Amino acid sequence: MNVRDFLISENSTMLEAMAVLDQVAKKVLFIERNNKLVAAITDGDIRRWILKKGNLDAQVKEIANYNPKYIYEKDRSTARQQMKALSIEALPVLSEEGKLTSVVLWNDEVKNRTKFDLPVVMMAGGFGTRLYPYTRILPKPLIPIGDIPIAEHIINRFHEVGSSEFHLIVNHKKNMIKAYFNEIDRQYNVFYADEEVPLGTGGGLSLLKDKINSTFVLTNCDILIEEDYDKIYQYHKKHKNLVTMVCSLKNVKIPYGVIEIGEQGNIEAMKEKPEFSFFTNTGMYIVEPEVIEELEDNQSIGFPDIIEKHQKAGEKIGVFPISEEAWLDMGQIDEMEKMRKRLERDDA
Numbered sequence: 472m473n474v475r476d477f478l479i480s481e482n483s484t485m486l487e488a489m490a491v492l493d494q495v496a497k498k499v500l501f502i503e504r505n506n507k508l509v510a511a512i513t514d515g516d517i518r519r520w521i522l523k524k525g526n527l528d529a530q531v532k533e534i535a536n537y538n539p540k541y542i543y544e545k546d547r548s549t550a551r552q553q554m555k556a557l558s559i560e561a562l563p564v565l566s567e568e569g570k571l572t573s574v575v576l577w578n579d580e581v582k583n584r585t586k587f588d589l590p591v592v593m594m595a596g597g598f599g600t601r602l603y604p605y606t607r608i609l610p611k612p613l614i615p616i617g618d619i620p621i622a623e624h625i626i627n628r629f630h631e632v633g634s635s636e637f638h639l640i641v642n643h644k645k646n647m648i649k650a651y652f653n654e655i656d657r658q659y660n661v662f663y664a665d666e667e668v669p670l671g672t673g674g675g676l677s678l679l680k681d682k683i684n685s686t687f688v689l690t691n692c693d694i695l696i697e698e699d700y701d702k703i704y705q706y707h708k709k710h711k712n713l714v715t716m717v718c719s720l721k722n723v724k725i726p727y728g729v730i731e732i733g734e735q736g737n738i739e740a741m742k743e744k745p746e747f748s749f750f751t752n753t754g755m756y757i758v759e760p761e762v763i764e765e766l767e768d769n770q771s772i773g774f775p776d777i778i779e780k781h782q783k784a785g786e787k788i789g790v791f792p793i794s795e796e797a798w799l800d801m802g803q804i805d806e807m808e809k810m811r812k813r814l815e816r817d818d819a
Contacts, residue, residue, distance in 0.1 A: 474573050477501050477563075481510065481532040485517055486748060488531045489720065492517075493796040497576060499561040502535055507569035511539035514794075521792045527720075527748050541565050542575075550575040587633040587701045589757075590683055594774075595622060595692040596642030596666050596675060601802055610644035612692040613651055614801070616811050620651070621801055622692050624814070626659065629688065632700055635659040638683065639692075640675035642666040673774035677766040684760050689774065691754030695799040695810070703791050707757040712789035713781055715757040718750040719798035750790070753798045757791075 479491050479500045491500060492514055502510040512535045520534050521527070541563045542550055554562050554577050564573040599611030606614070612622035619627075626637055641648050641663055652661045664678035676689070686707070688700075696717060707715040724746045731740040752775070762777065782788050799814075801807035 510535040
């Protein structure tokens, strides 16, 4: 990777920085002024800004670290030791003139990060009406994205980082789902909870009472989250949340001129093809086990409604924001095709 890819202007917006971070995929960017390193900005810096309700159109200089850690080229051999001592994932290397020449990255093998071994619960019982006519033949979890079905893609992501226990809440065409996972060669355990009647995106969790007694992941069966799962979990624990919702930035450009009309029927403002940015629920959560234990049996309820109930009771519900590129959703046919192309590109 070209070291210049890590550079961003201090006058860039938070939205622009998030887009560059997605392209670099290394969670850190640097700022130079007059060809000298002056600051660094990480995905964590931007996440904290978002959670403080900071404006996404604000410039990155608002939150950049203007006292970044670095080493000179002559000291490059000490980079690993310094990164370990400082608990940082990237260390810029400078020329004697202060120009960024390279970046040392603390890769996964050296980091020895905590094994992510949480049980994963997948809501796999829906009818998938938005994907009709595919779901007339196959249940949504078995719709193929490339060579394997979406549910297997999701499970593989979690298994790669340490999870080995998967619970699928099934209903529609459940025997096909069971047959598929019972036949494939796998190195993880799959358990099934059968809904006799549809229980919504949250009610099916009541079927897991006495089966899950630890913090767990809850995920829809039609999404992929390309993020550091352990980082989400550590955030959840640090903030002592009952539930942490993973939310993705979404940019929507209106293809029309938007008119604001006053009380007298006059035009107050005109905006030509405005673009809006907001965060939306991806369908992935980190959840504490008491959420399961407090559910009523056989009650149909959505998981957002469960969250709202606990919020009103004063429980702590958190949000972990991710970028738009980190969320792949196949809930609709056009989005399914985008997911397929993205996975093919990433695997190339």
